[in-house]
Amino acid sequence: MAKSKNRNRAATHGENNYGQRLLDDALSVAGSLVRSQKTFGAERLSSFASATRDYATSLEDVPSIQNYVNLAAESVDALAEYVAETDLDEMISDASSFARRQPLTTMMIAVSLGLVATLAVRNQTSNRPSAGAARKASQPAPRRSKPSRSRAATHANGADKSAAHA
Numbered sequence: 001m002a003k004s005k006n007r008n009r010a011a012t013h014g015e016n017n018y019g020q021r022l023l024d025d026a027l028s029v030a031g032s033l034v035r036s037q038k039t040f041g042a043e044r045l046s047s048f049a050s051a052t053r054d055y056a057t058s059l060e061d062v063p064s065i066q067n068y069v070n071l072a073a074e075s076v077d078a079l080a081e082y083v084a085e086t087d088l089d090e091m092i093s094d095a096s097s098f099a100r101r102q103p104l105t106t107m108m109i110a111v112s113l114g115l116v117a118t119l120a121v122r123n124q125t126s127n128r129p130s131a132g133a134a135r136k137a138s139q140p141a142p143r144r145s146k147p148s149r150s151r152a153a154t155h156a157n158g159a160d161k162s163a164a165h166a
Helices: 002-057 063-085 088-101 103-127 131-138 151-165
Strands: none
Touching: 002 063, 002 088, 088 103
16 A cells, blocks of 8 residues: 555646646746847847937938937947847846836826737738728629619709700
């Protein structure tokens, strides 16, 4: 009886190791995916900062606005550097502490991001024709026939025309 308990423990222990290894592998894959997306995001932010700087050079006629646009480009560049160099766990910790310090700002940022996401999804779906619209576009438009007039209406119309000519 003691041997069967030991076997059950060994089987359970092996299953736990398998589950733990599976979880570790899944977390490893997710981590590498997040790291690659983080790098992609940092590159996109850097290119946006560069485009903002290019735009600022076109604003030579309005130096005060040019200064603000350059400041915005520097801020975006700093954010790109932060994203590229900071570990994901540290970013989450920083975001959490910011949310505790600035709850109203955090809520406004979340609402703004939600609106932007909603608009992006709507634009993406409105650019794609629906199945019903595609079916309607492939079918020719129905022919519309002129409504038939009764003899009395035709006679009355003729009388109106002859009265207009007189």
